[in-house]
Amino acid sequence: MSISVDQPNGRTPLIEFREVHKHFGKLHILRGVNEKIMEGEVIVILGPSGCGKSTMLRCINHLEKIDGGDLIVDGINLGDPHANVNRIRGETGMVFQQFNLFPHLSVLQNVMLAPMKVRGISKDAAREKGLKLLKRVGIEEKADAFPIQLSGGQQQRVAIARSLAMDPKIMLFDEPTSALDPEMIREVLDVMRGLAQAGMTMAIVTHEMAFAREVANRVLFIDGGKVCESGTPAEFFDNPKEERAKDFLSKILKH
Amino acid sequence: MILLAEANAAAPAVSDYFGSAIVEYLPYFLRGMLMTINISFWAAIVSFAIGLVVAVLRVTPSGGLKVVATAFTEFFRNTPLYVQVLVFYFGLPKLGIQLKFSFFGIEVGDSFSAGTLALGLYTGAYVAEAIRSGLLAIPRGQGEAARSLGLSVLQTLRLVVLPQAIRLVLPPLGNLYSAMLKNSALLSSIGVMDLMFQADFVNNRTFKTFEVFTSVVFFYLMLTLPMGWFVHWLEKKYNPLRAKTLRLQGARI
Numbered sequence: 153m154s155i156s157v158d159q160p161n162g163r164t165p166l167i168e169f170r171e172v173h174k175h176f177g178k179l180h181i182l183r184g185v186n187e188k189i190m191e192g193e194v195i196v197i198l199g200p201s202g203c204g205k206s207t208m209l210r211c212i213n214h215l216e217k218i219d220g221g222d223l224i225v226d227g228i229n230l231g232d233p234h235a236n237v238n239r240i241r242g243e244t245g246m247v248f249q250q251f252n253l254f255p256h257l258s259v260l261q262n263v264m265l266a267p268m269k270v271r272g273i274s275k276d277a278a279r280e281k282g283l284k285l286l287k288r289v290g291i292e293e294k295a296d297a298f299p300i301q302l303s304g305g306q307q308q309r310v311a312i313a314r315s316l317a318m319d320p321k322i323m324l325f326d327e328p329t330s331a332l333d334p335e336m337i338r339e340v341l342d343v344m345r346g347l348a349q350a351g352m353t354m355a356i357v358t359h360e361m362a363f364a365r366e367v368a369n370r371v372l373f374i375d376g377g378k379v380c381e382s383g384t385p386a387e388f389f390d391n392p393k394e395e396r397a398k399d400f401l402s403k404i405l406k407h
Numbered sequence: 408m409i410l411l412a413e414a415n416a417a418a419p420a421v422s423d424y425f426g427s428a429i430v431e432y433l434p435y436f437l438r439g440m441l442m443t444i445n446i447s448f449w450a451a452i453v454s455f456a457i458g459l460v461v462a463v464l465r466v467t468p469s470g471g472l473k474v475v476a477t478a479f480t481e482f483f484r485n486t487p488l489y490v491q492v493l494v495f496y497f498g499l500p501k502l503g504i505q506l507k508f509s510f511f512g513i514e515v516g517d518s519f520s521a522g523t524l525a526l527g528l529y530t531g532a533y534v535a536e537a538i539r540s541g542l543l544a545i546p547r548g549q550g551e552a553a554r555s556l557g558l559s560v561l562q563t564l565r566l567v568v569l570p571q572a573i574r575l576v577l578p579p580l581g582n583l584y585s586a587m588l589k590n591s592a593l594l595s596s597i598g599v600m601d602l603m604f605q606a607d608f609v610n611n612r613t614f615k616t617f618e619v620f621t622s623v624v625f626f627y628l629m630l631t632l633p634m635g636w637f638v639h640w641l642e643k644k645y646n647p648l649r650a651k652t653l654r655l656q657g658a659r660i
Contacts, residue, residue, distance in 0.1 A: 213555050242557030252552035256570050256645075266556035269566065311552075318556060 166191045166226060166322055166353055167212060173220035174207055181207045183377030184221070189322070194354045196364040196385075199374035200400060205357040208374070209324045212355070213244040226321055242270055245315030249327040251307040253299035253314070259286065260295040263314045270318065278317075285313040289343050305336030309343050316347075323347065325356040361404060365389055373397045428613040429622045432605075439605030440626055446522055446599060447588045447630075453527025454587065458534025463564065465535065466542050476535070483532035489593050491529055496521040496597040522594035530587040537579040541572030574645045581638030585631050592627075602626055 165188035174182035181204045189195055197205045210216040211223055214230055214237045223230040225240050254262050263282035267273050273281075286292040289309040291302075299307055308328055315323060325344065329337040341363050348354060348367045358364060364371060364385060371388040373381040373396075381394045392398045429436065464476035483491070499506055499521060506517035545568050553563040573580075595604035606623040610616055 215551055215555060238557050238559060241555055244555070246552070246555035248548055248552060250546075250548050252546075252548040254549065254552070254567055254571075256574060265566065266558060269562055270557040314556070 165189060165224075167355075168224040169208075169221070170223070171221035172211065172218050172223050174204070174211060174216060175219050181377055182211070182218070185374075185377070185379055187372065187379050187382070189353065189355060191321070191353050192351055194348045194352075194367055194369050195356065195372060196368040196370075197355060197357045197372045197374060198364065198400070199380075203374045204377045205374050206326050209246070209326050209355060209357060212322075212324055213241050213246050215246070238270075242266075242318050243321045245318060245320035245323045247308070247311050247315055247323065247325045247328045249330050251299075251304070251311045251331070253307055253311055255299050258296050258298055259291070259302070259310050262299070262310060263317050266314070267317050281317060282313070285316050286310070288316070288346075289313045290339070303336060304332045305339045308332065308336075308340045312340075312343055312347075322353040322355065325354065325358065327357050327359070329358065329360060359404070361389070373400065375400070426618055426622070428609060428615040428618055432609045432612070435605045435609055436602065436622070436626055439600065439602035440630065442599065442604075443588070443591055443601040443630060446519060446526070446594060446601060447584075447591050449523045450526040450530060450587060450591070451584060453523060454530035454534050454583075457528060457531035458538055459569075461531065461535035462538035462542060463569075465539050480532045480535055483529050484536070488525070488529050488590055489596070492522065492525040492593055492597055495525040516598075518594070518598040522591075522597060522599045526587060526591060526594065529590075530583060533583050533586075534580065537576045537583060538572060540579075541576035542568060544575055545571050577638060577642045577645070581635060581642075584638070585635060588631055588634065589627065602630075 167187075167189040169185045169187045172182050172185040173180070185204075185208065197208060199205050207216060211218050211230070212225055218231055221231060226243050228235050228240055230237070230240065253259075254265070257265065260279065260282050263285055264275070264278040267281060268275060268278045283292055283295060286295055289312055291306055291309050291313070294302060294306060294310075299310070302310065312323075312328075328344070329340050332340065337360070341360065344354070344356070345363075345367055356364070356368075366385075368385045371381075371383060371385050372379055373388065373392075373394065375394075375396045381388065381392065381397045383393075388397065389401065392401055461476045461479055464472045465480070467473065496506075496518065500517070506520045508515050508520065549567055549571065550563055553567040554560075558566065591599075591601060592603035595601055595607060598604070602623060606619050610619045613619065
């Protein structure tokens with residue numbers, strides 16, 4: 153096993169994959185992923201469908217258990233069966249393709265639920281925080297509406313606010329705009345752009361290439377269950393090294 | 408003729424018209440209705456509690472408890488309620504289980520406790536299946552979103568999944584509780600003095616079989632119809648997927 157080496161600038165990584173493996177039955181999805189995500193980084197994860205992009209994210213907040221290797225999130229090794237998983241989940245906000253808002257709760261209640269029940273803050277404090285976050289994602293006027301009354305873009309912005317309410321150290325986005333109508337994609341990307349500018353650590357799986365090029369510090373190209381190429385957006389998009397990355401880019405950029 | 412006249416003189420001095428027995432014995436019917444409501448209420452509580460627990464156990468991956476929960480459901484769904492009532496009433500005391508007890512100074516009779524238990528467990532098996540179908544219908548993403556926010560398994564169940572599942576199965580639950588209220592008539596056989604028991608009593612006194620049992624039909628309707636309306640109202644109030652609901656909840660559209 154490799155030993156955690158501090159980065160040149162002296163920081164320790166927020167998330168570290170060491171030879172991480174994940175199977176779904178006979179399907180070997182992650183085949184030895186090694187990667188570090190530093191605090192403040194905005195990582196965009198690209199790759200062909202079924203390559204393990206979403207699985208990587210889902211492993212970080214333990215929606216999937218890893219089968220091999222070590223996955224250290226904020227100092228806790230998720231490969232360890234005694235790891236305090238609930239704590240990690242509170243620190244890693246997850247935004248899903250299908251929003252997954254709670255339909256029986258109002259928009260504000262969706263945002264207030266976890267801080268009250270997990271962090272134990274008072275109802276008034278949760279309400280104040282919730283309204284502030286809804287304002288941040290530009291949807292405070294819908295605080296008392298129910299999710300079904302909102303458009304897809306609005307729902308996704310509420311989902312982002314709901315995750316932010318836990319003050320996560322990293323935000324994970326699993327294809328956040330893939331289920332949206334084209335005219336709603338921008339409003340969600342704007343919110344994400346704002347988060348990135350505010351210094352939030354983010355890992356994003358997306359097919360929005362222009363967005364990836366604009367906000368990412370680093371692009372990870374995943375293929376065959378491994379990190380195939382890693383570099384700045386300029387390096388990756390303009391001058392990909394790997395043949396598979398070139399092939400992927402040629403398919404998505406010219407269609 | 409003389410004998411008949413004497414008999415008439417002995418009978419209560421009421422005019423004999425169609426339905427007179429019902430008017431005369433109205434207090435009996437009302438007492439019976441109260442008992443039907445009372446025992447149905449407690450059986451509903453028993454069945455909901457047991458149904459909730461059994462449904463959750465049946466959808467969790469843990470092996471042992473799942474088998475127990477499945478066995479419970481299959482046993483109570485696949486044997487006649489009447490037999491279960493008799494088994495509880497005559498069987499439990501033989502096993503040394505005391506059916507008569509005192510609850511905060513209120514004496515509870517053996518027929519009442521056996522009846523509540525039998526009706527509650529029998530209905531509970533069906534309630535469990537209804538709730539289980541609701542749990543299975545909630546998208547996986549709901550649980551994942553709750554877990555990813557840091558909620559524990561129990562919090563996820565209690566705050567996110569169950570509230571949605573129960574709303575979803577309100578219509579079948581309404582059916583089950585209507586059936587339960589009607590099934591409570593069987594408990595008259597072990598001496599629960601419910602509406603059916605009182606009807607039998609009045610019938611034996613008056614021999615006005617047709618009047619007594621047709622009126623009992625209406626007395627039962629007076630209980631089941633409002634209950635149906637109540638469930639329908641709950642459906643409208645708590646189903647978050649209906650526009651009507653949203654207006655009732657005062658949401659701004």
